[in-house]
Amino acid sequence: MGQPISVLETTVVGDVLMIDTDRSITGQDGSGFGSAAEAAEAATFPGELAGRLFSADDAVAGVFVASNQVVVERTGGWDDATTAAAESIVANFFVFYG
Numbered sequence: 578m579g580q581p582i583s584v585l586e587t588t589v590v591g592d593v594l595m596i597d598t599d600r601s602i603t604g605q606d607g608s609g610f611g612s613a614a615e616a617a618e619a620a621t622f623p624g625e626l627a628g629r630l631f632s633a634d635d636a637v638a639g640v641f642v643a644s645n646q647v648v649v650e651r652t653g654g655w656d657d658a659t660t661a662a663a664e665s666i667v668a669n670f671f672v673f674y675g
Contacts, residue, residue: 579671584664589655592638596647596667602626607643616640622670629666634659 583599608623610616613631616624623642630649631637636659639650647667651659 579673581668581672582670584668587660587664589660592650592652592654594649594651594655594660594663596649596664598645598647598667600671601644602642602647602670603644605644607641609639609641611639626667626670629670630663633662633666 582602584596585599586597588595588597603621603623608619608621608627610619610624610627610631613628616627616631618624619627626642626647627640630640630647634651636652637649638652641648647663649663655663
């Protein structure tokens with residue numbers, strides 16, 4: 578149940594990864610989180626997505642979810658493996674059964 582989110586484009590600028598998707602995750606307003614604890618307090622889709630990104634990688638320092646873009650800051654920058662892992666979390670966010 579649920580459909581994968583298509584990742585349209587991924588851009589890395591220094592420690593920041595920007596993931597553009599084909600689907601809105603939030604409304605017009607964006608939501609930012611500076612820690613896993615902060616994300617856990619939010620009972621929202623952006624909070625849940627941010628929590629998954631924080632849980633998957635200890636180097637994630639911040640997550641901002643805006644409409645159809647997810648922006649993830651990671652201490653130490655991004656390589657192919659960490660980028661692919663973040664993309665996979667976003668792409669499978671709405672998939673409830675594998």
